[in-house]
Amino acid sequence: QLARWEPHLKAELARHRAEELPYLAAFFEQTLKASGAGFDDVNMTCLTGAFRDLYRRQARFAVTLSAPLLAGLTPRQIDALERRFRDEAAEDRADLAARDWNAELRKRARRYVKAIEDWTGPLNASQRSLVAEITGRMPDSESAVVAYRTRQREALIAQLRRSASEAEIRSFMTAWLVDFSNLPPELDHAGVAIGAQISELFIRLGASFDERQRQR
Numbered sequence: 001q002l003a004r005w006e007p008h009l010k011a012e013l014a015r016h017r018a019e020e021l022p023y024l025a026a027f028f029e030q031t032l033k034a035s036g037a038g039f040d041d042v043n044m045t046c047l048t049g050a051f052r053d054l055y056r057r058q059a060r061f062a063v064t065l066s067a068p069l070l071a072g073l074t075p076r077q078i079d080a081l082e083r084r085f086r087d088e089a090a091e092d093r094a095d096l097a098a099r100d101w102n103a104e105l106r107k108r109a110r111r112y113v114k115a116i117e118d119w120t121g122p123l124n125a126s127q128r129s130l131v132a133e134i135t136g137r138m139p140d141s142e143s144a145v146v147a148y149r150t151r152q153r154e155a156l157i158a159q160l161r162r163s164a165s166e167a168e169i170r171s172f173m174t175a176w177l178v179d180f181s182n183l184p185p186e187l188d189h190a191g192v193a194i195g196a197q198i199s200e201l202f203i204r205l206g207a208s209f210d211e212r213q214r215q216r
Helices: 003-037 042-070 075-098 100-118 125-136 142-161 166-177 187-208 211-216
Strands: none
Touching: 003 042, 003 075, 042 166, 042 211, 075 142, 125 187, 142 166, 142 187
8 A cells, every 4th residue: 555655645745845835935924024014904814815725735735645545445444444533533522521611711822822932932921811812712613623523534434435436535535624615604603703813813912022022
């Protein structure tokens, strides 16, 4: 399986370096210009659109690489994949049942702070409070995510069990992971809300940066 796949991998990596990395570089250049000018509604709309396009390009790359491997799985490998999906779904449901919402909000704020500090260096207390305020208003979509992911994984296993072709698997994975063509309305609305709150976070936090943070 690996021997058949490696030429495909090498070709896709070469294409990725030639065609996809320039998009990534352009996105960072666009972000740099926006940070210099100051984040606002206009440039955040542009950055959000560019980020979504960048995500879709990378997701399509992942689908293109994975489809031939999935199409060539043996029945025993499909069984193992199904067990893995089933175990992860059980863990997700157990985590949802046991979670404390206030603790989840604190964990979410810490994740955002850590991600931001990778770019800016340490945030001060008021900036951390701002992150907690905005992320605390983001919708709770975790249970919907788990349910949707479980359904999609079950549909994928069904395709593998009926020996779907590589093209069929690629089409299914593209609809799921690239185009979001059957995304439940609840998750679609949550994504829009989260995007708006991330834009607000960039705008308000960017206005609070000191010179050290801005330069970094």
